[in-house]
Amino acid sequence: MSAVLLVLADSRFPGGGHAHSGGVEEAAARGLITDEASLESFLIGRLRTNGLVSAAFAAAAVDSDWSTLDAELDARTPSPAQRAASRAQGKSTLRAGRAAWPSPRLKELSQPHQAIAIGALVQVAGGTAREAAECAAYLSVSGPASAAVRLLGLDPFQVNAIVARMNLEAVVGEALKGLPMLGAPALDLFADNHARIHQQEVRLFVS
Numbered sequence: 001m002s003a004v005l006l007v008l009a010d011s012r013f014p015g016g017g018h019a020h021s022g023g024v025e026e027a028a029a030r031g032l033i034t035d036e037a038s039l040e041s042f043l044i045g046r047l048r049t050n051g052l053v054s055a056a057f058a059a060a061a062v063d064s065d066w067s068t069l070d071a072e073l074d075a076r077t078p079s080p081a082q083r084a085a086s087r088a089q090g091k092s093t094l095r096a097g098r099a100a101w102p103s104p105r106l107k108e109l110s111q112p113h114q115a116i117a118i119g120a121l122v123q124v125a126g127g128t129a130r131e132a133a134e135c136a137a138y139l140s141v142s143g144p145a146s147a148a149v150r151l152l153g154l155d156p157f158q159v160n161a162i163v164a165r166m167n168l169e170a171v172v173g174e175a176l177k178g179l180p181m182l183g184a185p186a187l188d189l190f191a192d193n194h195a196r197i198h199q200q201e202v203r204l205f206v207s
Contacts, residue, residue, distance in 0.1 A: 118135050
């Protein structure tokens, strides 16, 4: 495991993930996540959809044109709230990454999707497509898992064990085969509804 992967996947990396629950807050508000078992089910679904797409685009961004990939990922993200959350995290990730791995190439990006930012940073840091996919897949479940602990007071040891059980390697292997055409309608609906409610009342997470 390279240093770039360790830094990007570290929860202390200021990529803005702490402000986003990945749908967990809305799912919890609807009573769909109440305990560790229901959280695990949610995370498995999120990894196989959003996580796979993110991992594939992060991997592709190591070797492909960033602007083209960013547009393709935008087309695969029908929810306005999901697009906004992804770009907000991408902007924060890029800002932190520019400080860690300065490169003229990063000037080509302004407010990319999070997956594109991850792939771009891995590239300029000398990492591999697999590492980019691993990072994106891991972040797709680790952030929401941490959010569940904060929202529901779940046992952090059990939640960490859930993340450890996630079949990340299978998702990474699939992500390296190409760009999938997958959707997650429930996550899209959760995100858009959360954004509407967030404008009316205080919630812990932006998304």
